[in-house]
Amino acid sequence: MASTTATAEPNYFEVSKGFKSWALTLDHKRIGLMYLFGILVSLLVGGAFALLVRIELFSPGETITTAQTYNRFFTLHGAVMIFLVIIPGIPAALGNIMLPIQLGAPDVAFPKLNLMSFYLWCTGAALLVLSIIMGSIDTGWTFYTPYSLDPSKSAAIIPAVFGVFVLGFSSIFTGLNFLVTIHKFRPAGMGWFQMPLNLWALYATALMQVLATPVLGITVLLLFVEHTLHIGIFDPTLGGDPVLFQHFFWFYSHPAVYIMIVPAMGVVSELITTFSRKPVFGYRFIAYSSVSLALLAFLVWGHHMFVSGQSALANMVFSALTFTVAIPSAIKVFNWTATLYKGDIRLQTPMLYALSFLILFTIGGLTGLFLAILATDVHLHDTYFVVAHFHYVMMGSGLVAFLGALHYWWPKFTGRMYPERLGQTCAVGVFIGFNLTFLPQFIMGSRGMPRRYWDYDPEFTLFHRLSTIGALILGISLFVTVVYLFASLKLGRKAPQNPWGGSTMEWQAPTPPTLYNFPEPPVLHELYDYSDLVEDGDNGWVRKSEQAKAKAKES
Template identity: 60%
Template sequence: MTTTQSSIDTIYGPDAEPNYLNAERGLWSWLTTLDHKRIGIMYLMGILGSFALGGFAAIMVRTEHLSSAATAAADQGTIMTPDTYNSMFTLHGAAMVFLFIIPGIPAALGNFILPVLLGAKDVAFPRLNLMSFYLWMGGAIFFVMALLMGGLDTGWTFYTPYSSGHSPFGGVVPAVFGAFVLGFSSILTAVNFLATMHTLRAPGMGWFEMPLFCWSLYATAVIQILATPVLAITLLLLIAERVLHVGIFDPALGGDPVLFQHFFWFYSHPAVYIMILPAMGVVSELIATYSHKEIFGYKFIAFSSLAIALLGFLVWGHHMFVSGQSALAGTIFSLITFTIAIPSAVKVFNWLATMYKGSIELTNGMLYGLSFIWVFSLGGLTGLPLATMVTDVHLHDTYFVVAHFHYVMVGGTVFAFLGGLHHWWPKMFGKMASRLGGFIAWVLIFGGFNLTFFPQFLMGSQGMPRRYWHYQPEFHVYHLISSIGAYIQLAGFITLAVVLLQSLIKGRKAAANPWGGTTLEWQTTSPPPHLNFDEANMPVAGNPYDYENIEHNADDDEYVRTRPQSTARSH
């Protein structure tokens, strides 16, 4: 009980100035807290735990592929049987998607930083916020139960008729129910953020004075509200189908298995934008801050988030080109899918224009931001052959698809998450992480990532199907390189964990504004007080990206504003 608090005391000293971490004491004060910052930290711990779980499964899968099982005795792979392999890749997908990526940036970083960015004291509904955290925990517990009840092997997509009847694994129902509960958590967070952004902006903050991370969270919240309920009903119908055989997705009983895919992807395609939009918001903050230059094309970036959110709803059928979807629907979906490239490219070009003639500082946060642009562009461009119906017939369900979405999800979302973590780490804990250590971790993660997934594009285009335990010997070299890359990434993540944990103990004390940021969170102390700002001096917002009058004070390694923020924007 007291260990949490005593360790906080050792870190900050018993008579440190009051902040949200030492405002109240004891484990109970954390479990019942209504402070969005503490809830954000709890989410962060839970999400990193899930990431470790999903990462473990990934390493198992890659280890299995170290050798082609064709040479081994039947049913005796490198380290596991086909059934174990199936449940491992399912666990990897389900844990990473439902427990880590979807709540990752909005619920952990967003919860911590959104109200501070807005100059508010808390989110609109603090109790609801805590409830959505506990729903997340509940969903996570169901996932663990699913593992204990025999695991599941349906893939994270739970496709029928396999999931609805044939899968012999006992974990299907608890895992599906867990995803249902996680959906509720996601919905409640979205409702909360939406209301917060509407009603709790600081004086002087109109819609176009919001930092771009807020815009991306707004677009994300819209998707979560409109798409997640459909997932909820889909999963309930799936449970009803599996337990009661109601017949909705089972053709033998008059149902339609393709209908499940419509239901599932009506949520899950927009869900990939739930994953990537907040990442884009983080990158906007990183690029502007570390270029020390006003973001280029603010309104274009803001509205492109909304455009992606809207278009993201109209393309779900591109997952179903070979599922027996009608040719007409396929053509429409293919066409709209191409248009998504426009708002995505708008963002990329604006980031590049922001960096042009900026004074770029290669902090660790910026390194992840730059990696995002490079890797996300690669991931995005390899999406085009998948959006084209004819080429998709060849590439569907191969490693090409696997590489594509890992370039977008890991190279995109995870890199932005790590960049955001480095960026806001001093604000969260009041400590500076080791720059060298962080750099080494970045080299390992970035290098390992490309080594893991680039060969997958090559073998996928040559026909290596995804989710196969067994493969032809000609793919061996690609699998070998890919697995080595995975181990390098693992080393990188371990390094990163060590660096961040060490900063809590030995890190230099962080100044209020260590990076030269201009948004409101840098106007309060690190870590912020319980109510985010000094109550006698609540912030007034102006142009969120006014870098004109910020000067670096070399003595304290801190940035200070020499004149009040301007309210006019240059573009």
């Protein structure tokens, strides 16, 4: 087995020690791990703000805080979760760790740029924290003008928008790095259609990161100079156009939603095939649908602005284009379902998350169609229906897939197994808590409960209470998950090389991988072919052919 050869070379934890060896590392796995740590901390912070919002809404009127503070809570919840957790979650953290290994490559194309991306992320996060100290923003994560132009908010908005600008460039450089790595570091024999679907998804994501994020960059930069120099491009009192801000913002932020969901789709493709022990059904369709989602992402931003005074023609065009998004999404869901059919399904934690994803994404996707219909959108716009819809997509799909991927690759890059039973329990807790939180919000929204309100009519009390209870279950499950994952670093059982029977290249790397991932060049097997893999007790899954070879060597 390859692990015997791996012991010859120290793994990437052992190869060097000390603060400097991490702070200045160019190793994609260490950078990814540092990202992961930052993201998990941000997840707890963003989650805490979410719980504060939910607790405030437990009863009508003032429950724990004033309306003004409540505005800050939901703004910070949104800004932290989107810019610090979900957008970098799968690509920058897990993608960083797994992308080169899945390619059988020693590192990403530009390791220094990779490190710089990480420090940009840290700078952006620090600026967001600074904005909290400076009085905290209350504009919602969308920073809509002209409300966000109020000079009395400048002290908090200036660091916040500059932080988002910096985070944007972190994202752009990560995307650029991944694009070049996938183009130039595929091993001989791995064509575009022999790539794991996760890489297709990361490629599509990176494409969006590079093409959409700069528009956010210039938009928040203009907001920045709006506050520092009063340049007036978005300021109606100076002749500027506040709706232009919305156009620019959503030109990025709609693709940003897909930056969150497409990599989630990538890892779910991997999880479903591995835990069904079946080759993915409709590989090419899933691959193409990732890329077509990336392209469609750029054509539908106007559906955020149906009631912002867009022309009727523009509304119709954006509505129609939005419907087309359902096609690639549905292709994926059908293909994943077909992959499950007659599969050898094992309900381990990552698979539980993957199945949760399937259900939650279907709900999130289909409710999106309600909002794409012009007439119903007028009714549902800015209600809890929208809140529930995008949480089903961004959290129910994006974050759930992130958790699935985290459990799936955790043994590979940490070398330790997490507690399986606890993991399964928390996965079920996340699923139940999530649905309890957001299903009532669909009902509230369709009955007219507006989003971002601090107070509500008493008839919504029951739904708000259910939602808050669900949020608490969700919060506890996530908190326990983060705790047991960190604990497993010390207490966990040593992980075998291939604990899940995965067929892609990363399972050939030693656990944990060495500095350049593969002491020996990995063998390119047929993608998603599980016939050769057998379970071998505590050694995890091994390839029959290699077992036979090793035996022949011994004798």
